[in-house]
Amino acid sequence: MKLLFDQNLSRKLVTRLADIFPDSSHVQFEGMTEADDSDIWEFAKVQEFCIVTQDADFAERSRLNGSPPKVLWLRCGNAPTSRVEARLRSGAETIQEFMRNASLDCLEIY
Numbered sequence: 001m002k003l004l005f006d007q008n009l010s011r012k013l014v015t016r017l018a019d020i021f022p023d024s025s026h027v028q029f030e031g032m033t034e035a036d037d038s039d040i041w042e043f044a045k046v047q048e049f050c051i052v053t054q055d056a057d058f059a060e061r062s063r064l065n066g067s068p069p070k071v072l073w074l075r076c077g078n079a080p081t082s083r084v085e086a087r088l089r090s091g092a093e094t095i096q097e098f099m100r101n102a103s104l105d106c107l108e109i110y
Contacts, residue, residue, distance in 0.1 A: 001099050003072070004049035006040070006058070007033065010081040013052075017085060020092050025049070037061065044069035050099060052088075054078075062106040070099060071106045 003024040005013050011026040018024070027033060032040055037057050044051050050070040051058050059073040072095065076087060088095070091109055098107040 002049045006053035008054045067105040075110045
């Protein structure tokens with residue numbers, strides 16, 4: 001399962017979570033630091049990434065367009081990277097189920 005971390009999240013998450021989410025990336029690593037949401041959406045769709053973001057815009061786009069790509073919307077506010085990592089680790093099983101379920105487009109994680 002490939003996650004694409006949005007600009008509003010630390011790029012350190014890629015290496016910190018590589019054991020449970022291998023092949024993940026960050027928009028910065030993909031040369032998309034200045035890309036707009038539409039470009040990130042299309043990139044994630046083509047490359048089969050799930051977008052991980054704190055940005056409500058991607059969740060809204062998911063509601064309007066469906067998936068792919070799927071969206072993990074982190075609703076934990078401006079949390080430290082360690083807390084974001086912990087939430088993704090504790091929700092790993094739920095995230096895997098979400099990724100397998102073709103009828104779900106967006107998963108909110110609090």
